[in-house]
Amino acid sequence: MTSDQLAGTVIGLIGAALVGGATTLPGMPGQQIGPSVFPAVIGSGLILCGILIALGVGQSLEDDAVTPNEDGTAAPPTKFSLPVAVMRAGLPLALLIFYVTTVKVLGFLIVAALIVAILALALGARPLPAVLLAAAASPLTHFVFGKLLRVPLAPGLLPPPW
Amino acid sequence: MDTFLEALRLVGQPDVLLTILIASIYGLVVGALPGLSATMATALLVPITYYMSPIAAVAAIVSASGMAIFAGDIPGCLLRIPGTPASAAYTDEAYTMTRKGQPELALGICLWFSALGGIVGTIALSVLAPTLAEFALSFSTFEYFWLAFLGLMCATLVARASPIKAIASMLLGLAIACIGVENPAGVPRFTFGVPDLLGGIDVIAALVGMFAVSQVMNAMLTPDPPPVPKRRMGSILAGQIALTRRYPVQQARGNLVGIAVGALPGAGADMAAWISYSISKRFSREPKKFGTGHPEGLVEAGASNNAAVASAWVPALIFGIPGDTITAIAIGVLYMKGLNPGPTLFTQNASSMYAIYAIFLIANIIMIPLGIMMIRAASQVLRVPRAYIMAVVLLLCAVGTFASGNNLFAITTAAAFGLIGFTMERFGFPVAAMVLGIVMGTMVEQNFVTSLIKSDGSVLPFVQRPVSMILATMTIAALLWPVVAWLIRRRNGAGVAVSA
Numbered sequence: 001m002t003s004d005q006l007a008g009t010v011i012g013l014i015g016a017a018l019v020g021g022a023t024t025l026p027g028m029p030g031q032q033i034g035p036s037v038f039p040a041v042i043g044s045g046l047i048l049c050g051i052l053i054a055l056g057v058g059q060s061l062e063d064d065a066v067t068p069n070e071d072g073t074a075a076p077p078t079k080f081s082l083p084v085a086v087m088r089a090g091l092p093l094a095l096l097i098f099y100v101t102t103v104k105v106l107g108f109l110i111v112a113a114l115i116v117a118i119l120a121l122a123l124g125a126r127p128l129p130a131v132l133l134a135a136a137a138s139p140l141t142h143f144v145f146g147k148l149l150r151v152p153l154a155p156g157l158l159p160p161p162w
Numbered sequence: 163m164d165t166f167l168e169a170l171r172l173v174g175q176p177d178v179l180l181t182i183l184i185a186s187i188y189g190l191v192v193g194a195l196p197g198l199s200a201t202m203a204t205a206l207l208v209p210i211t212y213y214m215s216p217i218a219a220v221a222a223i224v225s226a227s228g229m230a231i232f233a234g235d236i237p238g239c240l241l242r243i244p245g246t247p248a249s250a251a252y253t254d255e256a257y258t259m260t261r262k263g264q265p266e267l268a269l270g271i272c273l274w275f276s277a278l279g280g281i282v283g284t285i286a287l288s289v290l291a292p293t294l295a296e297f298a299l300s301f302s303t304f305e306y307f308w309l310a311f312l313g314l315m316c317a318t319l320v321a322r323a324s325p326i327k328a329i330a331s332m333l334l335g336l337a338i339a340c341i342g343v344e345n346p347a348g349v350p351r352f353t354f355g356v357p358d359l360l361g362g363i364d365v366i367a368a369l370v371g372m373f374a375v376s377q378v379m380n381a382m383l384t385p386d387p388p389p390v391p392k393r394r395m396g397s398i399l400a401g402q403i404a405l406t407r408r409y410p411v412q413q414a415r416g417n418l419v420g421i422a423v424g425a426l427p428g429a430g431a432d433m434a435a436w437i438s439y440s441i442s443k444r445f446s447r448e449p450k451k452f453g454t455g456h457p458e459g460l461v462e463a464g465a466s467n468n469a470a471v472a473s474a475w476v477p478a479l480i481f482g483i484p485g486d487t488i489t490a491i492a493i494g495v496l497y498m499k500g501l502n503p504g505p506t507l508f509t510q511n512a513s514s515m516y517a518i519y520a521i522f523l524i525a526n527i528i529m530i531p532l533g534i535m536m537i538r539a540a541s542q543v544l545r546v547p548r549a550y551i552m553a554v555v556l557l558l559c560a561v562g563t564f565a566s567g568n569n570l571f572a573i574t575t576a577a578a579f580g581l582i583g584f585t586m587e588r589f590g591f592p593v594a595a596m597v598l599g600i601v602m603g604t605m606v607e608q609n610f611v612t613s614l615i616k617s618d619g620s621v622l623p624f625v626q627r628p629v630s631m632i633l634a635t636m637t638i639a640a641l642l643w644p645v646v647a648w649l650i651r652r653r654n655g656a657g658v659a660v661s662a
Contacts, residue, residue, distance in 0.1 A: 007589045011330050018337055021352055028347045033614045035345040038607040039352070042336050049330035057326060080383060088382040089584065092375055092556050096577040099560045100570045115560070116553040123381060123549030130549070137554050141561055149213045151565040 005054045012050025018043030091122055107156020108146065112138035169516030173524070178218045182524055185222040186229045190536040193230030194543055195551060196243040196387050197377050200230035201487045201594075205369040206558055208491060209565035216499035217517050223495055224518070225525040227488045228280055228471050231431055232533060235272035235464070236540050239265060240390050248467045251435040258455035266396045271457055273533040274402040275413060275464035280526035282417040282465075283424065283472030288519040290425060290473070295480050295505040303616065304624055306481065307609035308633035310602050313427030313483045315640035317598040323590055325644035331591045335599020336606065338363050344604055346611045358571040365494055367563040367572040368600055369487075371579025372593050374559050379584045381552045390544045398534050409461045412442055416462035420469030427477040428598060430486020431467040438466035472522055479503050479515070482605065487594050490601040 018039050027034040080088060095115045103111045117134035121127065139160065146153040147162050172178070185207065192203035204227045211219035234246030238253035239260055249256075259268035301309075314336075318328035341352045342362030353359040406413065416438045423434040442462035443452045452459050474485025475492070482503035484490035496503055501514055508515055536543075563572040583593050617623040625634045 003589055007327075007591070011334075014334065014337070018340075025351060026347065026349055031615065032619055033346070033611055035347040035349055035351055037611060037614065038345070039337065039340045041610075042333050042340070045333045046330060046337070049326055049333065052326045053324075053330065079385070085383055089379045091382060092378040093577045093580055095556060096375070096560055096573055096580070100573050100577075103570070112557050112561075116557050119378070119556055120549045120553035123552055124386070125547060125549035125553075130553075133550050133553065137557060141557055145561050145565055149210065149565065151209075151561070152568055153561070153564075 002056075004056055008050045008052070008054025010050075011053060012047050015043045015046025015048075015050055018046060088122070092119065095119060103154045103156065105156055107158045108142055108153040109138050109158045109160060110156065112141060165512040166516055168513040169520060172217045172513060172517040173221075173520045175215075175217070177215065178221050178521075181214065181218040181221050182225045182521065182528070185226040186525060186528060186532055189226035189229030190233045190532060191543060192226075193233030193245050194236045194536060194540060195546075196237045196241065196245055196544075197381060197548070198245070198551070198555065199373060199377075200227050200234060200246045200248070201369070201491070202373040202377065203227065203230045204488050204491045205366065205373055206555075206562050208366050208495060209562040211495050212498070212566070216501055217514065217521075219495050219499050220492070220501070220514075220518055221521045221525075223488075223492045224521050227492075228468065228522075228525050229529060229532070231467060231471050232273060232276040232529060233536060235276075236269065236537060237387075237544060239268045239272065240540060240544065241387055243387055248431040248435050250432070251439040251467075252460050252463045255439075255453060255455065255459055258453065259457070259460075262455045264455065266398050267401055267457065268455075268460065269395075269537050270398045270400070270402050271405060271460045272464050273530060273537070274399060274406070275416070275461050276468040277526050277529045277533070278406075278413070279417055279420060279465040279468035280472055280529065281523060283421055283469035284519055284522040284526065286421040286425075286469070287472045287475055287522065288516075290421075291476050291479055291515070292508050294476065295508040298480050298505040301481075301505075301629070302627070303609040303613045304627060304630040305633060307606065307613050307624070308630055308637055309427060309477075309481055310483055310606045310609060312633055312637045312640065313477065314595075314598060314602060314606070315637055316426050316428030316433075317595045318592075319429070319433075319640060319643065323592045327589075327591045328595045331586065331593070331595040332599040335596035335601075336603045338368070338596075338600050339603020339607070345607065358569070362604075363600065364563070364567060364569075364572045364575050365601060366491075366566045367575035368579045369491060369597060370559050370563050371576035371581075372583030372597060373487075374555055375576055375580025376583035376587065376593070378552045378556050378559075379580060380587075381548060386548050390541045392541055395538055398537055399530075405457060405461060409458060412458055412462040413465045415441065415445075416465030417469045420466035421473040423466075424470030424473030424485050425476045427481070427483040427485060430474045430488065431470040432486070434470035435463045435467040439463040468526070475518070479507060479518075480505055484598060484601060487597050490598060493601070 022036040022039040022043060025036040095118060099111050099115060113134040116137045117130050120130040120133055142153055142160050145151045189203055192198045193200050204223055207222055207226055211222055214222065231246055231248050234244055234249040235256065236245060238244040238249040239256035242253055242257040244250040244253045256268040314332050318325055318332050341359055343350050343360050344362055345351050350360055419438045419441060420434040423429050423437060439459050442459045443449050446458055474489045477483045477485050478489040478493050482493055484493055493503055501507065501511060559576055560573050563576045564570060566572060586593055613624060625631045
């Protein structure tokens with residue numbers, strides 16, 4: 001299965017789910033047009049797109065057109081094996097979920113410092129600068145957001161002195 | 163005159179001026195760092211604008227985004243890595259000039275013609291917007307539906323990816339906008355029983371996820387960019403006056419194309435730069451010099467993309483339809499600050515409008531001195547290891563999305579959209595089209611459903627009014643364009659095969 005066939009199938013299934021989900025929505029009393037119309041239209045469009053993508057239509061247009069990332073570069077090949085690549089790419093997400101699940105208990109200062117230190121190390125920073133960066137970035141961020149902008153960042157185990 | 167003085171008073175507040183300065187420096191630094199785009203700079207700024215006065219909030223967005231678009235040229239020129247997609251069109255040209263030993267000249271062109279382009283774009287914004295606003299007062303839901311739809315279609319044309327994948331991205335964005343209770347009947351739709359989803363997907367969290375978290379994920383897999391060679395920069399502005407005299411047509415054409423493309427809903431600075439660069443090449447007397455470090459294309463594309471940054475605010479202010487991903491964010495900020503986009507904004511809030519024009523002017527004027535400083539500091543800024551930058555960016559993603567609603571669920575949303583954005587990029591689906599879908603979904607649905615109810619389910623009234631007919635034609639043309647392009651190419655391809 002090529003990546004386009006996979007992508008097309010997923011898109012088509014999302015479209016089908018949307019159309020299916022739309023039929024379960026309640027209508028508006030005395031109206032033919034309700035909350036189900038829009039998702040049904042989009043879902044149908046997605047099914048059509050899914051089929052076209054899976055069939056490879058439009059690939060000829062893609063060939064010489066670059067698919068840029070947000071920074072305008074095409075995705076370069078990676079030197080990591082697939083499992084390692086998945087783990088590396090998943091690390092930032094895992095760190096965000098770590099923040100969500102632990103910040104209330106551990107507190108912002110500790111969690112923020114851990115996130116910065118772990119990610120910097122994973123990206124190849126040397127240990128001492130990574131720890132120093134974490135020790136500086138965490139309180140500084142707390143000062144700007146927690147103190148100046150009054151965002152209620154959780155104090156947890158280590159409440160900041162301000 | 164009174165409204166004008168009031169506008170000057172609004173902009174002259176110390177907090178507004180200070181905001182412009184700080185946001186400008188922030189935009190310059192973030193835009194100059196490879197991998198951190200202008201959209202991301204703007205998205206991460208939004209949570210902070212919650213705590214500002216309305217004019218200061220707009221000032222922050224305007225100055226940071228304009229500076230970031232210019233600053234994206236710096237790594238493009240020095241490292242051949244465009245800082246923002248809008249710089250990608252002429253990165254090779256600028257980098258070739260650097261290799262020829264003219265980085266000052268290349269960056270000077272980017273700065274000088276960006277600033278001038280921004281000023282011309284601002285003048286266009288101040289002339290076009292009120293005129294169009296008067297016209298827009300007569301628009302009904304049919305016209306708004308087509309305008310929004312046209313914007314979405316333009317967004318898929320900008321993508322430079324497979325048009326079908328771009329349309330699929332856009333539709334996925336619209337589908338995501340369906341989540342929540344904000345629909346014609348006010349019933350929970352696709353919330354899967356999760357209370358946090360009742361209010362719909364948090365747009366800021368989605369933006370931060372797709373533009374920032376996904377870039378951190380990318381950084382985990384790609385090697386560090388090469389270090390910037392140390393070099394002493396000569397005078398940055400030397401020779402710019404001569405170039406302005408030498409290429410007046412190119413500059414004016416770049417400005418005009420930028421204004422026109424920016425004012426189209428859905429098409430922004432990226433598209434303007436690509437179009438202008440190719441126009442410049444096509445009409446040049448020395449097209450062979452393009453790609454060999456020739457300033458002509460740089461002049462035209464640089465003049466174009468910053469003009470588009472300003473004129474992209476035209477559809478945003480009048481119709482609430484974003485010109486690009488940056489104005490998509492700005493619209494959210496405008497609503498939040500009670501400056502609801504719409505034609506009446508110009509009658510009820512005229513002083514705020516003048517204030518926005520003034521902010522654009524100030525930002526583009528101080529771009530020149532601040533830009534020169536940034537270019538001189540670039541070799542230092544670009545030497546900060548990516549590991550440090552990305553680690554701090556991820557922390558800011560978490561804090562920023564949390565601050566936008568004091569809700570931890572927003573961070574989960576950002577993580578989810580980081581994954582979505584990352585995956586889509588790997589499969590060649592453009593992320594910007596999806597973002598516009600998410601931002602405009604509610605508006606498209608509202609106008610679509612209201613129109614359908616008014617027309618009693620008939621499609622005919624959608625094309626009966628003259629303006630809606632024109633807009634419908636444009637939209638369908640945009641929709642069919644990929645098919646036509648494909649047919650033309652096929653025919654040409656067949657012709658080549660036969661002649662061979």
